[in-house]
Amino acid sequence: GQQLNQSPQSMFIQEGEDVSMNCTSSSIFNTWLWYKQDPGEGPVLLIALYKAGELTSNGRLTAQFGITRKDSFLNISASIPSDVGIYFCAGPPSGAGSYQLTFGKGTKLSVIP
Amino acid sequence: SAVISQKPSRDICQRGTSLTIQCQVDSQVTMMFWYRQQPGQSLTLIATANQGSEATYESGFVIDKFPISRPNLTFSTLTVSNMSPEDSSIYLCSVSLNTEAFFGQGTRLTVV
Numbered sequence: 001g002q003q004l005n006q007s008p009q010s011m012f013i014q015e016g017e018d019v020s021m022n023c024t025s026s027s028i029f030n031t032w033l034w035y036k037q038d039p040g041e042g043p044v045l046l047i048a049l050y051k052a053g054e055l056t057s058n059g060r061l062t063a064q065f066g067i068t069r070k071d072s073f074l075n076i077s078a079s080i081p082s083d084v085g086i087y088f089c090a091g092p093p094s095g096a097g098s099y100q101l102t103f104g105k106g107t108k109l110s111v112i113p
Numbered sequence: 114s115a116v117i118s119q120k121p122s123r124d125i126c127q128r129g130t131s132l133t134i135q136c137q138v139d140s141q142v143t144m145m146f147w148y149r150q151q152p153g154q155s156l157t158l159i160a161t162a163n164q165g166s167e168a169t170y171e172s173g174f175v176i177d178k179f180p181i182s183r184p185n186l187t188f189s190t191l192t193v194s195n196m197s198p199e200d201s202s203i204y205l206c207s208v209s210l211n212t213e214a215f216f217g218q219g220t221r222l223t224v225v
Binding site: 031033040041042043044045048050088090092100101103104105106 | 114117119154155156157158161205207212213214215216217218219221
């Protein structure tokens with residue numbers, strides 16, 4: 001099946017630092033979704049991207065849909081302790097039903113106060 | 114968005130038994146999805162549940178092991194049958210609205 005390569009696998013950063021993570025695929029994606037999962041909870045949608053080149057912000061979070069439609073990145077500015085969690089990229093590969101999501105393996109973020 | 118309630122939130126079960134997980138959505142949706150998240154891993158789609166028809170299972174998942182019900186447009190159940198320790202995972206219910214997926218809080222299952 002389709003695979004999303006997400007990196008880095010984990011990050012330890014100081015509070016206040018900026019964070020960047022990305023997701024790549026060998027296949028074209030029509031939509032890129034970024035989720036955050038807190039321990040003991042289900043994933044929560046952070047940002048949805050629909051067009052190649054699209055750059056979207058949600059507070060301190062910014063995500064971009066790559067021009068090739070095979071990658072996306074998520075940036076978090078001025079990190080705070082509550083940013084701790086696992087961040088997943090996801091999307092329906094081109095040719096799949098729009099509701100059938102493939103997920104990356106996640107980036108585990110730790111913020112040191 | 115959608116509000117999705119799952120229960121139980123967690124359970125510890127004996128091997129060989131079965132557990133049924135319930136998922137309730139606050140709005141009517143055509144398709145509901147069940148995912149499995151093994152410890153430290155990402156989410157894997159088990160099946161898509163359509164109201165009025167049999168669920169569609171992904172490769173590696175079968176109806177005998179994971180029977181699904183979808184009696185109406187706001188409710189679904191997933192049963193994990195004849196459990197073994199390898200079934201210990203988080204099971205997540207999801208719905209899609211305008212191509213964006215929303216998740217319940219998950220059911221953390223431990224099989225001993």
